[in-house]
Amino acid sequence: MIKKLLESILHRSSYLTNTLYSGEGYIFMLHRILPIEEKIKFDYNSSLAITPKGLEDFIRQFQENNFDIISLDDAFFRLKKPKKNKFICFTIDDGYKDNLTFGLPVFEKMNVPFTVYISSCFPENRAxxxxxxxxxxxxxxxxxxxxxxxxxxxxxxxxxxxxxxxxxxxxxxxxxxxxxxxxxxxxxxxxxxxxxxxxxxxxxxNMTWDEIFELNKSSLVTIGAHTTDHVSLKNQSFQNSKNQIQESILLLENKLGEKMNHFAYPYGALTDAGKNEFNILKSLNIKSAVYNHPGSVFKQHLEFPYQLPRIGLTDETSISRLKKLFSGRLHFEFNGSNKILG
Ligand SMILES: [Zn+2]
Incomplete structure (x- = not known):
């Protein structure tokens, strides 16, 4: 009853939604960075790609509007000690070659950190x-x-x-x-x-292992895991889900010689990952995991680090959608008054 009343008030008050749901920051999801002549080869899958120019323009606008674009690790420091400016994190899923050829040059030019979640089937050529x-x-x-x-x-x-x-x-x-x-x-x-x-x-x-090593040489890059076979984890058996998570992390740690701290759920809807996956990730000492479901990142995510919201960014993403995100209204539309997804 109280929750219903609160939600009906929030529907009418943008001041309140901003105060309550704009959060500390936002995480963007990309898959491919492709020149326009490549991007237009796809219709139904066009939202998987952003052009290098589109990406650069968004980054410039975010910087000009006083967002701090930081790494996922820094986002967790930020949640412990919030600042006036909101933060933005960039993440890219799967392991496409264009992340290195077209993505890295943009992120380097703009001096912006980003995380790339690799699904092992990509460098192993069996995606x-x-x-x-x-x-x-x-x-x-x-x-x-x-x-x-x-x-x-x-x-x-x-x-x-x-x-x-x-x-x-x-x-x-x-x-x-x-x-x-x-x-x-x-x-x-x-x-x-x-x-x-x-x-x-x-x-x-796909990026080869050598290309992933090359990408990882950049101080701007964090590598994360994204399963071995790119399957929807919640729809697999518990044992398969555990293997998918654990083996992808171990393989990346062996290949790269560094600890994996971050994970992305393939497809990333709320129906693709749940409590089982949170527990598996916790048992493997992973720091964070991201969905593909709109929302704001809150201080409360320090306690729920495997339920981070994330929103796709493409050339077609409108300014009004971004305004909705940054004002907390998008979080409220998708999640009501619940700050934590799932
Ligand atoms: Zn994926």
Missing amino acids: IYWWYFLETHIKRNESIDLSSIGINFKLNNLIDEQSKLDAFQKASQIIKPLSYEKHKEFALKICGLTQEELEGFNKQN
Whole structure:
């Protein structure tokens, strides 16, 4: 009752939402940094990429508006000793080659730290980009049918843009929670790719281990972990989730010779990670983990470091959405009066 009353007052008062929910800072999520001629090759997956110029322009605007762009480690110091300025952290998921070729030069030019979460399947050339394969499959066909991989999902008459986009979104929700093996079956049996083609895409798009070492030489870079097989952890068995987290951390620690402190949940919706994952991360002495769910970072996250909110940043992100984020209103819209997600 009191919570309901509070929420109805907050809906009307931007002063109160700002005071209560703008928090100490914000974490942005990127995947790929691509020149415009590469970025426009994708439609349904266009939000995975930002252009180097778009990224540089956002960074400049944040700096001009007195945000302190800091590393994730510094964000935790900041939560202990808050400052007047809000902070911003940049994070990039997966391990795409363009992070090194197009991303690093922008971050170095602007002198901005960032974290890159590596899923081991990327440098090992066995990532299954089902999200890109699904886009191509739906664009080329007028139907999609997953029954040959044991999944009862079929859509017909995908003849116009809207029905194809809807089909992409619906099929993504079906494919995302599956196991790594099923993701691979989808690529081979439904999309008709060969094993060689799967590897070819990986070699073309992913950072090699040597490239990850090169990236990590920059004092601006922090490397974090992102599972071995890029699966939705909450939808796997407890043992698989534990292996996915633990083995990806151990492999990165062995390869890089340094402790991993930070983790990102693949896909990152609230349905992709939960209490089991928080406990596993805690037992492995990991400092933080990020979702892909909008919100502000609060002092309270010192106690709940595996439930950090994060918001995508692309060339299409509007100023009004950013204003909503920085005023606490976006946090309130997505999470009500709960400061901690999940
Ligand atoms: Zn990812």
